[in-house]
Amino acid sequence: MPTSRTLTWCLHLLVVGLLALAAVRAVVAGDPRAELVLSVTAVCGTVYAVGPLLPHIRRSRRAAAGWLTVVGAAWLGLLVLTADGVWIAFPLYFLQLHLLTRRGGLAAVTVTALAAITAFTAHQGSFSPAVAIGPALGAAVAVAVVWGYQALYRESEQRRHLIEELTTTRADLADAQHTAGVLAERERLAREIHDTLAQGLSSIQLLLHAAERAVPAPARKAVHYVVQARQAAADNLAEARRLVAALTPPALENASLAGALERLCTTTSACHPITARFHLVGNPTPLQTPHEVALLRIAQSAVANTVRHADATVAEVHLNYLGDHVELDILDNGTGFDLDRLPDPDPEDGGFGLAAMRSRAHALGGTLTVESTAGQGTTLTARLPLDRPAGTERETEPEVRR
Structure with missing residues (x-):
């Protein structure tokens, strides 16, 4: 210095x-x-x-x-x-x-x-007292000056460290916000591609296959063009599915849905004063990517709401494979709430409300129900039909008689 x-x-x-x-x-x-x-x-x-x-x-x-x-x-x-x-x-x-x-x-x-x-x-x-005053006074002044300077220096160092921590925290927050925005956009794109482009191409492929079978013998030359169109639709459908898979949330990239939910519970228990436990019931069945994404997002939203609003000490996450459907249950022992007095959706809350969860479930043909009583906790259930994984349309193509 x-x-x-x-x-x-x-x-x-x-x-x-x-x-x-x-x-x-x-x-x-x-x-x-x-x-x-x-x-x-x-x-x-x-x-x-x-x-x-x-x-x-x-x-x-x-x-x-x-x-x-x-x-x-x-x-x-x-x-x-x-x-x-x-x-x-x-x-x-x-x-x-x-x-x-x-x-x-x-x-x-x-x-x-x-x-x-x-x-x-x-x-x-x-x-005489005058003899002692000079050295004693000089000693007192020196002690006051040096100790005061050291105190100021320590305070300055503490402020410097605090400023560095604040700067680091701001940078981390900016990175987290950027990452959250990127993930949200990836999820939106994946949902849009699956719900529009992929579904449309799948329908086109099925219709062209049906048309190929229905073409009468005198017009078999047109079948060649139908086959080419159906192949182009199939190729684009595969490309759309690869794009949807690439936009899958990071939690599902290297783990199954059950693994991602278990990791969610582990992270929640480690970061918050609540015990979150995961339970798997039934034999896991392969799900389409949008179904896995929807169930994971619903679980993340529900657990986040439990941590922030329920004042709970225990949360249970159950993933149940039940024949022709899969069911996700999130239970807590918190304060609960009156279902007739739900707050209006908050646009600044990131869309993690019940309306957003219900919209996710309905978009995939499922349902979402909530049971809660003041003082007795809350139970949220999301149920989705078990569709066959992507790539099995050929087995489900309609039979068209000539």
Whole structure:
């Protein structure tokens, strides 16, 4: 930090200036020990100058304590020779508080202040409160300044970390919103393709196959063109189904519907204060992709509503394969609600309301029912017919008699 470097250089200049002041005053005053004062001042300055050049001083508390001990010993030697050495105690306070631990720095400052007061008293020949005020006040100011600066620095670091976390969170939220939008659009496209293009091509193929069988013998030449048209419809139908499969939700890409529902329960239990359990009843039957997508989305919506609104502690998800239909039940032990007082759909709620679930079920020829009583939990049941998987139209083509 530029501010920290500036303060460090100011401290260096203060030490050099005070040492120079002690040496100059000894020479100007004609002190008989002036040469000795100059020598001790040079030693003290040299020891002090070596410290910042050693990389271990800032990395190791022990190395810093050793260096400060040598500096303190040289300072005590200067203090014995001249009273002007007392002023060097002030920068020593800052060094001790900065390089040592909080407790160790306070102890070192206390010892330094007592040594300065004792030496100054010895040079004055008598003790008075005025002698103690200078070193003690300097020590108090140093403690207040250093501890205040450290508190501000810690607060600044906390704010910096908080800003970084907020920035990361905003980026994650933007990515999540983008992903949600992409998934919603993929789902919409898959539903539109299945409900329009794929169904239309399937109907065209069936009708052309029926027309091929119904063409009388004299017009058999037209059969060739009918066969070509039916083949083109079949190829485009296969391509549409591949596109629908590619737009399948990620939860169903590498797992079955049962696996996706079980993972939904596991994730819900891990992320929210609710226990979600999955149960599979019957022998799983292959479903068409739109059916699997619809049941998964209904389960996700129902579980999300349970977590957000039901105040429940347990949720049960049952996937039942029952002969000619598949049934999805979501039960909870929450507060329930009055079915006659349902809130209006909220367009900002992402379309996860009961109306959206019911629309999904009805679009595939199924039903969705809700049973709930205030204080007794809620049961949601989605039932879809078990159609044959894609690719079996040939077995279901109508017989057309000639």
